[in-house]
Structures are given as C-alpha cells and as structure tokens.
Amino acid sequence: MVRSDPSKLVERALSPGLDAKAIRALQQEIGDRLLAESSCVRDPDFTTLHPDDLRFLFQAYDDRFLSGLCAKAVAPGTMGFRLSRRMTRAAGKxxxxxxxxxxxDYEISVSTVLLFDGFGPSDRDVTVAGLPCGSRLEALQRIFEHELVHLVEYVGWAKSSCRAKRFRTIATRLFGxxxxxxxxxxxxERASAMGIVVGSPVAFTIDGKRLVGRVNRITKRATVLVSDxxxxxxxxxxxxxxxxxxxSAITSSSSISKTKS
Ligand SMILES: [Zn+2]
Structure with a gap:
C-alpha cells in the first residue's frame, strides 16, 4: 500500500478550524461514543482504560477533525497506542x-498515574490545555487532543514542539x-504556581473595597481570613x-509590596 502524501494533512492542519460551538459539539459526540462503545470507559469518571480506547479516540478525532487524513498519511501498522504507569510528570506523550x-513508527501514550491519581473525587478541578475538565473523560480527551496535535506535526513536518507557534496555532484552531x-x-497546583498556599498573605477587592488577609483553605476558591x-x-x-x-481574583500581597517598592 502506498503511503499517501502528508501534504493534504498539512494543508488541513494549517487551515482555519471550526467555531468554538462546533468544536465543543464534536468533542462531546466523541466522548459520548466512547462511553457507548468502550468496554472500559462506561462512566465519565471511569476507573479503567485500555489502549484500544486511545485507538478509538484516534479514529474518532481523525475522522471528525481531520477528514481521516492523519490515518491516511501514516503507513499501516506504524501507529501505536500505549498506557504508561511510569509517566508521572507528563499526562501524555x-x-x-x-x-x-x-x-x-508513531506512538501516543497516556499516563494512567496522572489520569487516575491526579483526578480523584476530592480534587476534581483539573485544567488540561487551559480548559477546565469536569470529569476524567474530559481530561483524557484534552490530553489526547494535545498529543494528536503533536502527531499531526510529526507526520506532516517530522518535528513537533508545543512551545512553538505552529503547534499553538493548530491546537487552538482545531480544539480551542x-x-x-x-x-x-x-x-x-495553579494557586501554588501563583505563589499562593495556605497561610499566604493575599489581597482582593470586594464591593469596591480592598481587603488583605491570609489564605486558610484552597478548594475551588480560596478561603481568606481578614482581621475583623x-x-x-x-x-x-x-x-x-x-x-x-x-x-483568579486574589493576588499575593507579598508580590504587591514588591511591585510598589
Ligand atoms: Zn506537548
């Protein structure tokens, strides 16, 4: 079988994508199909996953978002899917x-460590690709989409980097x-990356009034105690x-004093 020219895939990847609503609808449809057809993913917060689920996602995404051009551009038998228990820093690769x-050969792998341990019932507010994920299924889809953009770049250009502009353009256009x-x-983790942990002095504005206090707890929001x-x-x-x-509404008050000085 002759491997088709990846130029059609390249052309598709670089052309304008769908609007946000249409993207959401296709993503939802793919999630629903996986729930209906997978032997592991029976619930949005599924507890087991099989490499076949990744293969299913590949076909579903390629069909809907890339007109099947990605599968056509790789030689038969060269596309592999794997689950990893050793990947603890990256959710996908x-x-x-x-x-x-x-x-x-090409391969997409997903870290089951991060997907299952990092998305427990007590810590559901997970962001992947800058998008909030309400379930493990949504997290899996966002992770897979990121890796699929890498795959498209590898097939089309032999190189891929999510730090580069081309990747970012494709990921935004295709998947938002x-x-x-x-x-x-x-x-x-996001809060701690902002320098905010329990005990941090923080400032925020409420009803036009600026308040300074200390973080007592972090969940969906920060609980801030203000001396009163x-x-x-x-x-x-x-x-x-x-x-x-x-x-998003609080700033570390130590960084405020820094910017003032
Ligand atoms: Zn990446």
Whole structure:
C-alpha cells in the first residue's frame, strides 16, 4: 500500500478550524461514543482504560477533525497506542521513531498515574490545555487532543514542539486549546504556581473595597481570613471575617509590596 502524501494533512492542519460551538459539539459526540462503545470507559469518571480506547479516540478525532487524513498519511501498522504507569510528570506523550531501515513508527501514550491519581473525587478541578475538565473523560480527551496535535506535526513536518507557534496555532484552531503543556493541573497546583498556599498573605477587592488577609483553605476558591474586630473568634485568639474568593481574583500581597517598592 502506498503511503499517501502528508501534504493534504498539512494543508488541513494549517487551515482555519471550526467555531468554538462546533468544536465543543464534536468533542462531546466523541466522548459520548466512547462511553457507548468502550468496554472500559462506561462512566465519565471511569476507573479503567485500555489502549484500544486511545485507538478509538484516534479514529474518532481523525475522522471528525481531520477528514481521516492523519490515518491516511501514516503507513499501516506504524501507529501505536500505549498506557504508561511510569509517566508521572507528563499526562501524555507522542513520539516519532525513525528506524535505520527508513520505517517510521508513531506512538501516543497516556499516563494512567496522572489520569487516575491526579483526578480523584476530592480534587476534581483539573485544567488540561487551559480548559477546565469536569470529569476524567474530559481530561483524557484534552490530553489526547494535545498529543494528536503533536502527531499531526510529526507526520506532516517530522518535528513537533508545543512551545512553538505552529503547534499553538493548530491546537487552538482545531480544539480551542488555551494552554500548551503536557500537564494536568489542579486548582491547588495553579494557586501554588501563583505563589499562593495556605497561610499566604493575599489581597482582593470586594464591593469596591480592598481587603488583605491570609489564605486558610484552597478548594475551588480560596478561603481568606481578614482581621475583623466584629468577626468570629478563631483558635489563635483573633477575630476574622471569612471570605470565599475565586483564585483568579486574589493576588499575593507579598508580590504587591514588591511591585510598589
Ligand atoms: Zn506537548
């Protein structure tokens, strides 16, 4: 069988994508089909996964988003799918392996460690590709989409980097991605990346009034205790009022003093 020219795939990858609503509808449809057809993924918060599920996702995404051009551009038997228990930093990985014989193999792998451990019931607020994921299935799809963009680049250009502009353009146009990393990021991790942990001094504005307090807890929002003579007495003997503030609305007050100085 003759390997078809990847130029059609390249052309498709570089052309304008669908609008956000159409992208969402196709992503949803793929998730629903996987739930209906997979022997492992029977629930949006499934607890087992099989490499066949990745193969299914590949076909479903290639058919709907790339008119099947990706599968047509790779030689039969060169596309592999794998689940990894050893990948603890990246949620997914795509590889291109050029052999001395001239044969090129491709593989997409997904970390079951991150997908299952990093998405427990107590820590559901996960972001992948800059998009909030309400279920493990959504996280899997976003991870897979990121790796599929790598695969498209490997097939089309033999090289791929999610730090480069071309990758970002394709990932945004095809799938609406906002961030371009292999990470599965929990809200707590995002907050800590912002320098905000329990005990951090933070500032926020509520009803036009600027308040400064300390973070007491981080879930979907940060619980911030603000010193208040009329507030509730806490175990440290001081009185505080409690505010629930979205993480996006707070700034570390140590960084505020830095910018002032
Ligand atoms: Zn990447």
């Amino acid at each position: 795509a590889t291109r392996l050029a052999r001395a014989s001239g044969k090129v 991605h906002q961030e371009y990393t292999h990470q599965l990021i929990t809200r707590r 003579p009329n507030g509730q007495e806490y175990s440290d003997g001081n009185r505080y009022s409690k505010y629930y503030v979205p993480l």
